[in-house]
Amino acid sequence: MFTKVKGTQDFLDLTLFKFFIDQSQRHFLNYDFTEIAVPILESVALFKRSLGEETDVVSKEMFIIKPAAESKDEICLRPEATASIVRAFVENSVQHAPWKVFTYGPMFRYERPQKGRYRQFHQVSVEVIGSKSIFQDAQLIKMFDRLFTEKCMLQNYVLQINFLGCPEDRKLFKEKLYKFLESKSDQICQKCLERKEKNILRVLDCKIETCQKNYEKAPKITDSLCGECSKEWQKLQETLEILSISFIINSKLVRGLDYYNKTVFEFVSDSLGAQSAFCAGGRYDNLVKEVGAKEDFPSVGAAIGIERMLLLLEEVQDKLSLPQPKVLTVIMPVEEAQNELALLVADELQAHNLCTEVMLEGDSFKSMMRKANKLGAKHVIILGEDEQKNGTLTIKNMLTGTQNVIPQSEVVKYLS
Ligand SMILES: [Zn+2]
Numbered sequence: 001m002f003t004k005v006k007g008t009q010d011f012l013d014l015t016l017f018k019f020f021i022d023q024s025q026r027h028f029l030n031y032d033f034t035e036i037a038v039p040i041l042e043s044v045a046l047f048k049r050s051l052g053e054e055t056d057v058v059s060k061e062m063f064i065i066k067p068a069a070e071s072k073d074e075i076c077l078r079p080e081a082t083a084s085i086v087r088a089f090v091e092n093s094v095q096h097a098p099w100k101v102f103t104y105g106p107m108f109r110y111e112r113p114q115k116g117r118y119r120q121f122h123q124v125s126v127e128v129i130g131s132k133s134i135f136q137d138a139q140l141i142k143m144f145d146r147l148f149t150e151k152c153m154l155q156n157y158v159l160q161i162n163f164l165g166c167p168e169d170r171k172l173f174k175e176k177l178y179k180f181l182e183s184k185s186d187q188i189c190q191k192c193l194e195r196k197e198k199n200i201l202r203v204l205d206c207k208i209e210t211c212q213k214n215y216e217k218a219p220k221i222t223d224s225l226c227g228e229c230s231k232e233w234q235k236l237q238e239t240l241e242i243l244s245i246s247f248i249i250n251s252k253l254v255r256g257l258d259y260y261n262k263t264v265f266e267f268v269s270d271s272l273g274a275q276s277a278f279c280a281g282g283r284y285d286n287l288v289k290e291v292g293a294k295e296d297f298p299s300v301g302a303a304i305g306i307e308r309m310l311l312l313l314e315e316v317q318d319k320l321s322l323p324q325p326k327v328l329t330v331i332m333p334v335e336e337a338q339n340e341l342a343l344l345v346a347d348e349l350q351a352h353n354l355c356t357e358v359m360l361e362g363d364s365f366k367s368m369m370r371k372a373n374k375l376g377a378k379h380v381i382i383l384g385e386d387e388q389k390n391g392t393l394t395i396k397n398m399l400t401g402t403q404n405v406i407p408q409s410e411v412v413k414y415l416s
C-alpha cells in the first residue's frame with residue numbers, strides 16, 4: 001500500500017476549506033484587492049535574497065528540486081508567497097501602486113510536522129505593494145480582524161503587534177541585544193547562542209522557558225526607535241484604537257524572516273497550542289528593491305495559515321453560514337432492463353440542476369433502499385417493469401414515507 005508523504009494530508013471533506021476561501025475572496029474584493037496566481041516553482045535564489053540565507057526556512061526547510069539537465073538554476077517548491085508576489089510585481093513592471101493583491105495555494109517547508117503544521121500547507125497571502133502609509137497597516141489589520149470576527153465567527157483570539165523600526169533602529173537594537181545576551185550567555189540555550197551570532201532577533205522567540213525567562217528583561221526594540229519611527233509606532237496604535245481593534249504589544253514579536261521592518265503582527269489563538277499564530281505579517285519596505293526594482297516600494301502584507309484556520313473553524317462550525325446540504329434524488333432501476341430509462345430520467349433532472357444519483361450496480365431492491373438512506377436522499381424514484389411500460393415512475397419521499405405514481409414527463413415539475 002502507498003501512504004502519503006510525511007507532513008502532507010488528504011482533504012476528503014473540503015466544506016470548511018472552501019467556506020474559508022470563499023469568505024476571504026469576497027471579503028478582500030470588498031477592500032478592492034485583486035486575486036492573482038503565482039507559480040509554486042520558484043528559483044532558490046529568490047528566497048535566499050528575500051528571506052535571508054540564515055533564516056531556518058532557507059537554510060534548513062527548503063524543498064529543492066533537481067533541475068532539468070539544461071537548467072543551471074536551482075528550483076524549489078515555494079516556502080511562502082510574498083517573495084513570489086514581489087517578484088511578479090517587479091518582473092511584470094506593474095505600473096500602479098499600491099498594488100493590492102491576494103492569492104492562495106500550497107506552500108512547502110521541510111520541518112517537523114505537528115498540530116496544525118504540515119510540510120505541504122496552505123496559505124492565503126495578502127499584499128499591499130507600494131504604500132508607505134502606516135494607515136495602510138492599520139486598515140489591513142482591520143480587514144483581517146473583521147474577516148475573523150464577522151465571517152469566521154472566531155472569538156478566542158488576540159492580536160499581537162510590535163514595531164521593528166527602520167534598518168538603523170534595528171542596527172542599534174541588535175547591538176544592545178548582543179550586549180545583553182553576552183551577559184546571559186551561560187543561561188541561554190545552545191540554539192540561542194548560535195542565533196546570537198547569525199540571526200540575533202530570532203533569540204526572542206525561542207520556545208525554551210529558561211530562555212524566555214531571561215529575555216523578560218531584554219532591551220525592547222521599541223525603545224530603540226528613531227524620531228520618525230517612534231511617531232509612526234504611536235500613530236499605528238492610535239489608529240488601531242480608533243478602528244476599535246483590541247491588541248496587545250508583544251515586544252518579543254520579531255517574525256522569522258529578514259525582510260520585515262516597522263509593523264509586525266500576529267493573530268494568535270490559545271486553541272492552537274504552542275503554534276498559536278494563524279495569521280501573521282508586517283511591513284517590508286526594502287524587499288521590492290532587494291528583489292530587483294529600481295526604486296523603493298514600501299509594502300505591507302500578511303498570510304493566513306489555512307490548516308490552522310480550519311482547526312479554529314471546526315470549533316465554531318455551528319455558527320457558520322455553511323452552504324445548504326444538497327437535496328438528493330436517487331433513481332433505482334429495479335432490473336437492468338430499466339438502466340437506460342433511469343439514465344434518461346437522471347439526465348433530465350441533472351439538466352435542471354437537480355442533484356441526482358442513479359443506482360447502476362445491479363443491487364437488490366432492499367440494498368438499494370439502504371444505500372439511498374445512507375446517502376441522505378430526499379426522494380427515491382423507482383423504475384420497474386410496470387413504470388417502464390406505462391411511462392410513469394414511482395416517487396417516494398424518504399422523510400415522510402409517502403409514495404406517488406406520476407407520469408415520467410412531470411418529474412422535473414414534481415421535484416422543483
Ligand atoms: Zn527609524
Ligand SMILES: [Zn+2]
Binds near residue numbers: 189206208211
Ligand atoms: Zn533559547
